[in-house]
Amino acid sequence: MDYAQELCKQFQLQAWQAANVIELLDAGNTIPFIARYRKEAHGALDDQKLREISERLEYLRGLDKRREEIRALIQGLEALTPELSAALDAAGTLAELEDLYRPYRPKRKTRASVAREKGLEPLAEAVFAQDPKSAPPMELAQAYVSEEKGVADAQEALAGALDIIAEQLSDDASIRKRLRVVCGAHGKLTCKAAKPDEDSVYANYYDFSEPVSKIAGHRVLAIDRGEREGFLKVGVELERERGLRIVTSTAVKGDSPCGQAVQQAAEDAYDRLIFPAIEREIRASLTETADEQAIKVFAVNLRHLLMQPPVKGRVTLGLDPGYRTGCKAAVVDATGRVLDTGVIYPTHGQAQVEKAKQTVKDWIARYHVQAIAIGNGTASKETEIFTAEVLAELRQEAGQEQKEPDCAYMVVSEAGASVYSASKLAAQEFPDYDLTLRSAISIARRLQDPLAELVKIDPQAIGVGQYQHDMPKKQLDEALGGVVEDCVNTVGVDLNTASAALLSHVAGVSGAVSKNIVAFREENGPFTSRAALKKVPKLGPKAFEQCAGFLRVAESANVLDNTAVHPESYEAAQKLLACLGYTLEEVKDGQNGAISNLKEKAETYGLEALAQQTGVGVPTLQDIIAELLRPGRDPRDELPPPLLRTDVLDMKDLTPGMELTGTVRNVIDFGAFVDIGVHQDGLVHISQIGGRYIKHPSEVLKVGDIVKVWVLSVDVAKKRIALTMRPERAAQAAKEAQAAQ
Numbered sequence: 001m002d003y004a005q006e007l008c009k010q011f012q013l014q015a016w017q018a019a020n021v022i023e024l025l026d027a028g029n030t031i032p033f034i035a036r037y038r039k040e041a042h043g044a045l046d047d048q049k050l051r052e053i054s055e056r057l058e059y060l061r062g063l064d065k066r067r068e069e070i071r072a073l074i075q076g077l078e079a080l081t082p083e084l085s086a087a088l089d090a091a092g093t094l095a096e097l098e099d100l101y102r103p104y105r106p107k108r109k110t111r112a113s114v115a116r117e118k119g120l121e122p123l124a125e126a127v128f129a130q131d132p133k134s135a136p137p138m139e140l141a142q143a144y145v146s147e148e149k150g151v152a153d154a155q156e157a158l159a160g161a162l163d164i165i166a167e168q169l170s171d172d173a174s175i176r177k178r179l180r181v182v183c184g185a186h187g188k189l190t191c192k193a194a195k196p197d198e199d200s201v202y203a204n205y206y207d208f209s210e211p212v213s214k215i216a217g218h219r220v221l222a223i224d225r226g227e228r229e230g231f232l233k234v235g236v237e238l239e240r241e242r243g244l245r246i247v248t249s250t251a252v253k254g255d256s257p258c259g260q261a262v263q264q265a266a267e268d269a270y271d272r273l274i275f276p277a278i279e280r281e282i283r284a285s286l287t288e289t290a291d292e293q294a295i296k297v298f299a300v301n302l303r304h305l306l307m308q309p310p311v312k313g314r315v316t317l318g319l320d321p322g323y324r325t326g327c328k329a330a331v332v333d334a335t336g337r338v339l340d341t342g343v344i345y346p347t348h349g350q351a352q353v354e355k356a357k358q359t360v361k362d363w364i365a366r367y368h369v370q371a372i373a374i375g376n377g378t379a380s381k382e383t384e385i386f387t388a389e390v391l392a393e394l395r396q397e398a399g400q401e402q403k404e405p406d407c408a409y410m411v412v413s414e415a416g417a418s419v420y421s422a423s424k425l426a427a428q429e430f431p432d433y434d435l436t437l438r439s440a441i442s443i444a445r446r447l448q449d450p451l452a453e454l455v456k457i458d459p460q461a462i463g464v465g466q467y468q469h470d471m472p473k474k475q476l477d478e479a480l481g482g483v484v485e486d487c488v489n490t491v492g493v494d495l496n497t498a499s500a501a502l503l504s505h506v507a508g509v510s511g512a513v514s515k516n517i518v519a520f521r522e523e524n525g526p527f528t529s530r531a532a533l534k535k536v537p538k539l540g541p542k543a544f545e546q547c548a549g550f551l552r553v554a555e556s557a558n559v560l561d562n563t564a565v566h567p568e569s570y571e572a573a574q575k576l577l578a579c580l581g582y583t584l585e586e587v588k589d590g591q592n593g594a595i596s597n598l599k600e601k602a603e604t605y606g607l608e609a610l611a612q613q614t615g616v617g618v619p620t621l622q623d624i625i626a627e628l629l630r631p632g633r634d635p636r637d638e639l640p641p642p643l644l645r646t647d648v649l650d651m652k653d654l655t656p657g658m659e660l661t662g663t664v665r666n667v668i669d670f671g672a673f674v675d676i677g678v679h680q681d682g683l684v685h686i687s688q689i690g691g692r693y694i695k696h697p698s699e700v701l702k703v704g705d706i707v708k709v710w711v712l713s714v715d716v717a718k719k720r721i722a723l724t725m726r727p728e729r730a731a732q733a734a735k736e737a738q739a740a741q
Contacts, residue, residue, distance in 0.1 A: 001060060001063075001064050003018075003022060003057055003060055003061070004018035004019045004022060005018075006056075006060055007021070007022075007053055007056060007057065007060075010056060011049070011052070011053055011056075013043075013053075014043070017042050017043050017045070018053075020038075020041040020042050021034070021041075021042050021045070021050065021053055021054075022057060024038055024041060024042070025054055025057065028542065029546065030485075030507040030508055030546050031047050031050050031051050031054060031482070031485070031486070031507075032047055032485060032486060032489035032490075032507040032550065033507045033508065033545070033546045033549075034050055035047040035050050036489070036549060036550075036564070036566075036623075037549055037566050037568075037569075037620070039617065039619035039620060039623075040616075040617030040618075040619055040620065044619050047486045047489075047490075048486070051482050051486075063093075063094060063097070066094060066097055067088055067089075067091065067097055070088060070097055070100070070101045071085065071088055073101070073104065074101070074104050077104055079104060084100065087100055087173075088100055095180075095281070096173070096177065099173035099176050099177065100173050102171045102173065102176075103168075103171040110163075110167065111160075111163040111167075112163045112164045112166070112167035112168075114160070114163075115160030115161065115163045115164050116164060118144075118146075118149045118150055118151050118157075118160055119144065119146070119149055119151075120144055120151070120157060120160040120161050120164060121164055122144075123140060123141060123143075123144050123157060123158070123160075123161040124160075124161040124162075124164035124165050124168075126140055126258075127140065127158075127161050127162070127165065127258045127261055127262065128165050128168070128251075128258075128262060128265075129258075130252070130253045130254060130256035130258045130259055130262060131256060131258070132254060132255055132256050134256055134257050134258050135257065136257045136258075137158050137161075137257065137258050137261040138154050138155070138158060139154075140158075140258075141154040141155070141157040141158040141161065142154045142157075144157040144161075145157055158261065162261060162264060162265040162268065163265075163268075165251075165262060165265035165266075165269070166265045166266075166268045166269035166272070166273060167269070167273065169247055169250070169251055169265065169266060169269040169273075169274070170269050170273035170274050170277070172250065174250070175246060175247055175250055175274065176274065176277075176278065178246045179243055179246050179247075179274060179275070179278050180278055180281060180282070182238070182242065182243065182246060183212065183236065183238050183243065183278050183279075183282055184212055184213060184282065184285075185212075185213055186211075186238060186239070186242060187211070187212040187236050187237065187238045187282060188209050188210065188211055188212060188236070188237045188238075189209070189210055189211075189212055189215055189220070189223070189234070189235075189236055189283075189286065190208065190209045190234070190235055190236070190237050191205040191206070191207070191208040191209075191223055191226070191232045191233065191234050192206065192207065192232070192233045193206035193207070193231070193232065193233075194230055194231055194232055194233050195230070195231060198231070200226075200229075200231045202222065202223075202225075202226035202229075202231045202232055205219075205222070205223055205226055205232055206232075208223075209237070212236065212282060212286065215286065216669060216670075217289060217290035217293040217294060217669060218290070218294070218668065218669040218670060220286045220287060220289075220290040221287075221290050221291075221294060221470060224287055224290075224470065225470060234283070235279065236278075236279040236282050236283060238275070240270075243270060243275060244266070244267060244270050247266045247267075247269060247270045247274065248263060248266045248267075251263075251265070251266040251269075252266065291470075291471050291472060291475065293669070294471060294669075295471055295475060295476055295479045295480075296479075297667065297668060297669065297696075297698065298471075298476070298479070298480065299479050299480060299482075299483045300667070300698050300702070301666060301667050301698075301702075301703045302459055302462065302480055302483050302484075302703075303483050303486070303487060304702040304703035304704050304705075305450065305454070305462065305703045305704060306450060306451045306454055306455075306483070306484065306487040307451070307487055307490070307491075307635075307636055307639070307704075308450045308451075308636070308639070308642065308703070308704040309636045309637060309639045309640070309641050309642060309704075310448055310449040310450065310451070310634075310636060311371055311410075311447050311448055311641070311642060311644075312334070312448070312449075313334045314334060314370040314371040314448070315331065315332070315333050315334055315339070315367050315368055315369050315370055315371075316331070316332055316369065316370070316371045316372070316373055316444040316445075316447055316448055317329060317330070317331050317360070317363055317364070317369045317371070317372045317373070317444065318330045318331075318332065318372075318373045318375075318440040318441060318442070318443040318444025318445070318446075318447075319372065319373065319374045319375065319383055319387070319440065319443065320375045320377075320414065320417070320436065320439045320440040320443055321374065321375055321377060321378060321379035321380045321382070321383035322378060322379055323347050323378060323379050325343075325436070326343040326344060326345045326348075327343065327344050327345070327346055327347075327356070327379070327383055328341075328343055328436045328437050328439060328440040329341065329342050329343065329344055329359075329360075329363075329440055330437055330440035330441040330443075330444055331363050331367050331369060331444070332441060332444045332445060332448070333367075334448075335497070336444075336445050336448055336449070336452075338430070338433070338441055339367050340363060340366075340367065341433060341437045341440065341441075342359065344356035344359050344360065346382060346383055346386035347379055347382045347383075347386075353386070356386070357386070357389070357390050357393070360387075360390050361390060361393075361394065364394065364407055369407055370406055370407055370408075371407070371408060371409070371410070371447055371448075371644065372387055372407065372408070372409035372410070373409070373410060373412050373443050373444050373446060373447035374387060374409055374410070374411045374412065374443075375411075375412065375413075375414030375417065375439075375440075375443045376411050376412065376413055376414055376679075377414045380411060380679060381679035384409070384411060384648050384679060385648050387409050387648075388409070388645075388646065388647045388648040391407060391408070391409070391646050391647075392646075392647070394407070395646075407646075408644035408645060408646050409644065409645055409646070410447055410642055410643065410644050410645065411675060411677075411679075412443060412446050412447055413446075413462070413665070414439070414443055415461055415462050416454075416457035416458065416461035416462050417439045417442045417443060417446075417457075418439055419457060419458065419461050420438070420439070420442055420456055420457050421435040421436070421438035421439040421442060422435050423456075425456055425501055426438045426442075426456075429499065442456075447642070451487060451488065451491055451502075451636075452498070452499070452502055455484055455488060455501055455502050455505055456499070456501045456502075459477075459480035459481070459483070459484060460476060460477075460480065484505050485505050485507065488502065488505040488506060488550075489505075489506060489507050489550045490635060491634060491635060491636060492550055492551070492552050492564060492634075493506055493550060493551055493552065494551075494552050494553075494554065495517070495521075495527045495530075495533070495551045495552060495553050496521065496526040496527055496553065496554070496555060499518070500514040500515045500517070500518045501514075503517055503518070506547050506550050506551065507546045507547055507550055508542070508543040508544075508545070508546025508547040509539075509543065509546075509547050510543075512538060513536065513538050513539050513543060516536050516537050516538055516539065517533070517536050517539070520535070520536045520537070526555055527553050527555070527556075528553070528555055528556060528557070529553055529556045529557070529558060529561055530548050530551060530553055530556070530561045530567055531567070533547075533548065533551070545568070548566060548567050549564055549565070549566035549567070550564070552632065554632060558570075558584070559584055559587050559588040559631050560573055560584070560587075560631075562631050562632045563627035563628070563631045563632070564623070564627050565623075565624050565627050565628075569616060569620060569624060571615075572614040572615055572616045572620070572621075572624065573614075573624050573628065575613060575614040575615070576602070576610060576613075576614050576621070576624060576625070576628075577628070579605065579610060579613055579614070580598065580601045580602060580605065581601075582595050582598065587628050587631060588631070595628065595629065596629075598625060598628060598629055599625055599629065602621075602625055607621060607622070639704075640705075640706050642663070642704070642706075643661065643662075643663050643706050645677055647677075648677060648678070649676070649677050649678045650678060651678050651679075651680060651714055651716050651719070651721065652716060653678075654678065654711050654714045654721065655711060655714075655734075655737065656711055656712060656713060656714075656730075656733040656734050656736070656737040657710060657711065657730050657731060657733055657734025657737065658710065658711040659708065659709075659710050659730070660676045660677070660708075660709055660710070660711070660723075661676075661706065661707070661708055661709075662674040662675050662676035662677070662682070662706075662707055662709055662723075663675045663704065663705070663706055663707075664701050664702065664703055664704060664705040664707060665681050665703065666681075666703065667697050667698050667701050667702060667703060668697070669686075669696065669697075670685065670686055670697075671683050671684050671685040671686050671688075671689070671697055672684050672689070672697050672701045674707060674709055674723055676709065676721070676723070678721070680719050680720075680721055681721070682709065682711070682721030682722065682723040683720070683721065683722060683723065684697075684701075684709060684723045684724065684725055685722070688712070688722075688723065688724035688725060688726055688729060689701065689725050690725060690726070691726060707725065708725070709723040709724065709725055710723065710724050710725075710726075710727065710729070710730030710733070711723060711730070711733070712724050712729065712730070712733045713733065
């Protein structure tokens with residue numbers, strides 16, 4: 001198979017792009033490295049597209065490997081014909097290959113294999129030939145009655161022959177292919193209640209039917225789970241006559257005394273063998289497609305969650321709420337170093353509450369706390385109310401002194417915090433702290449730098465997807481691992497402060513090498529240059545090539561070590577500066593505007609001419625210019641900052657039509673959940689996201705977005721809040737609410 005040609009077709013690439021990407025991947029380069037530092041070779045494709053190409057290439061190679069395995073197996077049976085060989089070459093999917101191999105695959109004992117053992121295959125061939133001059137089937141069968149072979153009478157002989165014909169029809173690749181297409185186009189997925197008298201979350205599917213071609217992925221996953229939990233009976237329905245015609249049109253030929261018998265065998269093949277197998281395939285295909293969509297949604301959400309802007313430079317108080325055991329607290333400085341820890345009891349008696357308030361006020365005053373991160377788990381609402389009261393009291397006290405306290409809070413997801421706090425990694429990071437306090441430290445750090453903290457946790461535990469625990473683990477791990485890798489390398493990593501967990505996601509750095517980097521740093525002190533990385537044990541030239549550009553050394557004398565400019569392009573960067581009349585020292589002082597017109601001067605000079613002078617391509621040249629203008633830049637700083645609050649609402653305070661500002665917490669197939677500061681996230685259904693038709697909410701919204709929403713309805717008993725992003729629907733909801741009063 002010409003892999004480059006196949007990739008060109010699927011991804012609309014030019015031949016040189018596909019060929020170069022294959023060559024780069026085969027040379028052992030990582031996706032982030034190829035995306036960032038080999039743009040000229042592939043036409044500046046982004047990391048997501050390159051990852052898709054890599055996955056497709058792996059699939060095509062696996063397909064070819066299986067193709068040759070099947071060819072060899074059939075050849076070993078001396079059954080490979082030129083026609084079959086050509087059909088194997090033309091097969092474009094694993095399903096088509098397996099269909100072609102089906103007649104030759106070793107079978108367990110079947111009705112047809114038993115009939116063959118009784119010597120009934122010649123009878124089956126005679127009946128299936130359907131010669132117009134043939135004797136009736138029962139007369140043909142009479143010759144195969146044999147007490148020695150266990151064939152008692154002609155009826156038994158004919159039944160065995162029809163079993164053989166049915167299996168042959170079942171093994172026909174063309175029949176299966178046609179039926180698969182028809183079932184996909186006209187079949188329906190149906191559900192019935194397995195326990196009609198028992199209510200469940202699957203009640204909507206107790207009498208459900210939807211075309212296979214239209215059913216949404218999230219419904220497929222819900223139905224699958226309902227079936228696994230024993231609440232649903234699920235099947236695929238297709239009009240029997242429509243499906244049967246595909247089999248009979250192939251099997252029944254002309255006017256023959258044997259035609260009726262073959263018709264009977266065709267019906268048996270369809271009902272007993274072919275349709276049940278196609279039904280399983282259709283269900284598996286629906287689940288596979290739904291899994292892929294869910295994984296894609298999870299990956300998009302995870303990417304946006306990891307790329308949320310950090311709350312930099314703020315001393316932060318992390319609160320891990322709880323009832324009986326109290327609320328665990330940790331104060332960390334602007335770099336994440338732990339300053340203080342403790343346990344407060346904001347949900348106990350009034351005396352305990354007052355004591356907790358005083359403790360928090362003391363922390364805020366002593367450490368100049370500017371941000372409070374509250375975990376969203378058990379007792380989060382009560383802790384949020386408590387925090388809002390503390391801040392309100394501080395504002396009152398500050399008002400007397402004409403001084404406004406600079407402190408606000410944000411509720412952050414604590415998903416995975418307990419998993420992290422009990423992990424070996426947490427024990428290594430914080431050996432002197434109880435695991436409950438480690439959780440509070442993690443919550444504080446999540447607000448300060450979501451990426452650096454969340455990479456320590458299994459992505460599946462972060463909880464920004466749907467049905468993630470039902471996904472194929474290997475496929476999900478690969479997809480989410482790729483997202484984490486892309487995000488870490490997009491942002492870049494400080495070589496002198498990064499944990500081993502964060503370093504392990506840098507392109508070219510393995511888990512063992514990341515530990516070696518930290519050990520080397522602890523033994524020899526901070527790195528003073530990227531070049532010093534070469535002294536780290538087991539970090540060879542290839543690993544250095546892959547990782548160097550993504551690691552930052554702010555302490556280096558060479559300002560380029562604190563940019564995304566790769567060491568291989570340092571000479572080009574210096575030539576560029578020389579051409580335009582600048583020096584590296586001026587780059588270092590760039591914040592003072594010393595080189596603010598670098599881009600304009602480069603464009604005036606001519607990018608093509610500069611590229612020739614410096615020996616790099618135009619895309620790389622443009623990247624170098626961007627980095628020189630802002631050394632040490634963090635791409636997350638260009639995004640809107642997180643929404644910090646100082647007060648709290650209750651669900652009872654909400655009324656239809658009320659306007660609120662919230663943060664998108666999760667985006668799923670049918671809408672998005674938005675945190676509006678009432679502890680319970682509200683749902684913006686896909687139909688309420690905008691005034692135009694959209695296929696998926698992710699076209700408009702992403703995790704971390706700050707959005708304006710209006711309340712549609714509130715169900716306090718069921719803890720449900722319906723929101724809209726359409727002002728006209730909000731006005732209508734407000735009118736309806738007033739009319740109802």
